[in-house]
Amino acid sequence: MTTVTETHADxxxxxxxxxxxxxxxIILALITGLEVSTYYVNFGPLFMPALLTxxxxxxxxxxxxxxHLKFDxxxxxxxxxxxxxxxxxxxxxxxxxxxxxxA
Amino acid sequence: MAxxxxxxxxxxxxxxxxxxxxxxxxxxAMWLFLGSECLLFGGLISTYMxxxxxxxxxxxxxxxxDIPFTSVSSFVLLMSSLTMVLAVSSAQRKDDAKTxxxxxITALLGATFIGGQxxxxxxxxxxxLGFTTSLFGSSFYALTGFxxxxxxxxxxxxxxxxxxxxxxxxxxxxxEVVELIGLYWHxxxxxxxxxxxxxxxxxx
Numbered sequence: 075m076t077t078v079t080e081t082h083a084d085x086x087x088x089x090x091x092x093x094x095x096x097x098x099x100i101i102l103a104l105i106t107g108l109e110v111s112t113y114y115v116n117f118g119p120l121f122m123p124a125l126l127t128x129x130x131x132x133x134x135x136x137x138x139x140x141x142h143l144k145f146d147x148x149x150x151x152x153x154x155x156x157x158x159x160x161x162x163x164x165x166x167x168x169x170x171x172x173x174x175x176x177a
Numbered sequence: 178m179a180x181x182x183x184x185x186x187x188x189x190x191x192x193x194x195x196x197x198x199x200x201x202x203x204x205x206a207m208w209l210f211l212g213s214e215c216l217l218f219g220g221l222i223s224t225y226m227x228x229x230x231x232x233x234x235x236x237x238x239x240x241x242x243d244i245p246f247t248s249v250s251s252f253v254l255l256m257s258s259l260t261m262v263l264a265v266s267s268a269q270r271k272d273d274a275k276t277x278x279x280x281x282i283t284a285l286l287g288a289t290f291i292g293g294q295x296x297x298x299x300x301x302x303x304x305x306l307g308f309t310t311s312l313f314g315s316s317f318y319a320l321t322g323f324x325x326x327x328x329x330x331x332x333x334x335x336x337x338x339x340x341x342x343x344x345x346x347x348x349x350x351x352x353e354v355v356e357l358i359g360l361y362w363h364x365x366x367x368x369x370x371x372x373x374x375x376x377x378x379x380x381x
Contacts, residue, residue: 078319089266094263098259098260098330102258103255103374106252108256110244125378126374128374129371136258136366137363141360141363142356147200150204153209154212155212157209160215160216161216161219168223169223174226176305
């Protein structure tokens with residue numbers, strides 16, 4: 075029982091192993107390479123959705139793994155994502171009033 | 178009774194002050210601060226998005242952006258997030274030598290990024306884009322400049338942290354202090370992930 079408790083506490087404290095963090099960093103570097111490739115290669119209509127998707131994937135990976143939100147208390151996730159959600163909502167509304175989204 | 182009092186005191190020293198939720202107050206405050214920072218950068222990014230095409234005088238973004246150079250800068254900042262998380266991991270294992278090593282590397286990578294930004298700003302200025310040249314210039318320098326200030330503050334925090342670790346001045350949970358500064362550093366990185374895509378890679 076002690077071992078199980080210690081293992082759980084250890085995993086909670088550390089989140090991932092160093093090798094795990096390096097794997098995440100490699101994936102992030104590869105995605106960054108793909109992002110940069112959109113500057114040189116014509117992706118056609120996929121250009122914007124692909125770039126935005128890659129940006130969101132990188133963002134979530136850093137927040138979840140490097141910032142440990144995936145392993146930490148949900149209260150921390152709540153505090154951060156509420157702030158983020160509020161910012162996105164408020165500024166999308168502000169941009170909409172300037173007709174930013176109308177081509 | 179005395180034993181219990183000693184145990185409680187040790188608990189406080191080891192893990193810092195905790196809220197009624199059982200979570201660290203410091204960590205809660207940091208996440209709340211980062212949540213509020215989203216609003217600050219949200220405002221700056223929105224302003225840039227609105228004004229990036231407004232060029233009455235001076236060069237347009239496509240004429241001055243150096244994507245290969247900025248890509249290398251972005252990669253440097255991204256890798257600093259890896260070294261920072263390795264510093265946190267070492268601190269949690271109570272390995273002071275490795276913690277300091279990773280903190281030094283993180284600070285160096287951060288300083289490299291800042292050096293790149295100073296070079297970029299200088300080049301843009303020489304090419305005719307000043308802060309008041311156009312709405313594009315103002316919003317660009319305000320956004321990337323604010324981010325640069327955040328990175329600089331992060332580098333100062335990292336250097337200060339190394340100093341206080343060396344002097345043994347951290348009385349509470351050392352790993353948590355490293356983690357808190359790590360959270361700030363990663364936040365600066367995720368803001369750049371957004372800026373790199375929205376400002377540099379998506380043409381106006």
